[in-house]
Every structure is written in structure tokens, then in C-alpha cells.
Amino acid sequence: MSQIIHAKDLRRGNTIIYKNNLLLVLENSFNKTAMREGIVKCKVKNLRTQAITTEVLTGEKLEQAPVSKVKATFSYSEGVNYIFMDNETFETVEFPVKKLEWEKNFIVDGMEVNVLKYNEEILSVDLPDQVTMEIEFAEEAVQGNSVTTALKKARLSTGYELDVPQFIKTGEKVIINTTNGTYVGRDNK
Template sequence: MASSNDIKNGSVLKIDGQLWTITDFQHVKPGKGGAFVRTKMKNVLSGKVVDKTYNAGAKVEFEIVDRRDMQYLYNDGANYIFMDPDTFDQIPVSPEIMGDAKDFLLENEKAQIGSNNGNPIFIELPMSVVLEVTYTEPGLQGDRSSGGTKPATLETGREIQVPLFLNVGTKVKVDTRSGDYISRVND
């Protein structure tokens, strides 16, 4: 057991049998009363975000999470298979843990896998990825400057909104957190 004074961003706590990652914390020492720690934490499995306050010095249970850069190899039909590029160990990651990450990950791309006691518990992608547009309606002449958008399907199967001037075969940068179009990428 550790103290709430040891809480930092990225710490993983075990609360009621569930793992929570600290996304934001603040040590507060008011003029009156005792000091406390205000935290914002995200459930590792569900993604639910909650605020929780601890008295200074309160006992909390930290969990050790091993974060490793892994390379995505393939989907075997049931799981997504990742390989550690240093040891060549392969691990399966379930679709539940993959979540929306599967919509932004191509074979041989890198991602960070967080494991607890040898079991994958979350996946973190880079902030943005470059993907190719495989289907979209043709852009109309004269739509170059308007702020309109149209649906486009990416090579992973994910559908996003893109500017009207983009066509099939265009590479685009996509935000992996929101799934939003960021920019066109010139080769």
C-alpha cells in the first residue's frame, strides 16, 4: 500500500478490483482544514472517466502496468496478434481491449500495449495515423474553398468526414482519439 501523496499522472490504481489510470491530479492545501488530492481517473477497461478526492496520506493500492511498444501483425479471426520487436514474443489482444484502435491500425504498425500480470489491459496508438481513402464520392468542381464535408471510407474500413475536394487514393492524417480528419498528406 502506498499513500495518496505518491499519485502522479499515468499511475494505475486498483479500486474495488478495477484498474484506473490517473489522467490528472492536483495536491490541494487549503487555508483551513487538511490537505487533499483531487484526481481525474479513467477506467482502464471501460474508458469511463470519474473525479475522486483523497485525503492527504490516505492509503491507495498501486498496480504495476508494463507498457511495451509492440508491432501489430494480423487478426486471426478471434484476436489481434501483436509482436514484441525485441523478443519476438507474440501476444493476442481481444477485440474488447482493442476497441476503436482496430479502425486505425494497419499491419506492421506500432502501438503501445499495457499489461498487468501478463494480461493486456489497454492499447495506446500514436496521436495520429496516416491512412488512404479507399472510397468517397467524387468532389464537385467549385467545392475547393467551401467548408463542406463528405463521408469517406479509409483502408481500415473506418468511415470519417473529409473535405469535399478529397478523392479516392488520397492519404489523410486522422486523429486516433476522436477519429477526425486532420489534414491531407502529400507523398
């Protein structure tokens, strides 16, 4: 039996059914005014199409979707699929690469992820908030550029390109935010 949740009680990470779509709440805001009901805006990700939209859910009563998270480890890519191994049952889970357009920038061999399932339908792969990755190539630092926020282009081993500080060199390991793909810091391990 599904539970009902009021829009004002939604939090990041909640999964809901809205207009026959299965949605994951990425961000939410609640603005209360003196004379009327509060306005609830949520940035949501459709777990079937991967589309990210903003919905105004003021006053809505929504059905919570029982989405389960299964810990899995990335094994390898095979043609149009990424293959993950369920950490408990050791069964393999195939996931189409086309559904992982953003996530594939940060998936490396042996990485542990959460596979999201609704009933038995495999929906998406949930990455850790931050990952440590190796810089495959970094531009040379510009001599004399002493601006504190000076950045240069770099490429990760997956091919993803991002801006990093001038002091980062090819071969270094850095911490990347998987939500927006930005540099967080050096991995000093």
C-alpha cells in the same frame, strides 16, 4: 511495492487501482475553491473492461499500478484474435478483437503499438496519438459549396468512416487522431 499517489497529483497516462479496478487516466481537472479542498475529476479507462467513465477523486490517496509498455508490431488477424509480435523477444502476443473495438479502426499491417501489461496480464493496446492511413473511398465534392468548413464522408481501408474536407480524394493518405477518430490533415510525404 506499489507507490501511493494523491489524486491532485494525477496526470494523463497514470495508471491507478481504484475500487479494485485498474484505471488509466485519460484526462484530469483540478478546481480549487477558497474555502474547501480542491475537486479532482478524472476521465478514466478501465483497462480490463475498456469502459470509459468520469470519477471524482477529491482527497483520495490512490495506489499506482505498475503497468508496463511493451513495443510490439501488428502482424495479422486470425479469427477472433489480433496477433502482435514483441519487438524485443519476437514472441507473439494474441489479443481478442472484442477488446479492441475502437483500436481496430486504426490498426494496419506493420503498425508499431504499445501492449500494456499488468504483471503478466495483457490489458490493452495503446495506439500512437496520430496515424497515417489511406482513404479507400471519398464522396465526390459538392460543386459550388464554398463554405470553408464543408465536409464530406470518407472511409478508411479499415472500414472506419469519418468526415474529411471537400478536397480529399480516394487513394490519398491522411493523418487521423486515434483518440477521437477525426481528420487532422493530409500526409504530404
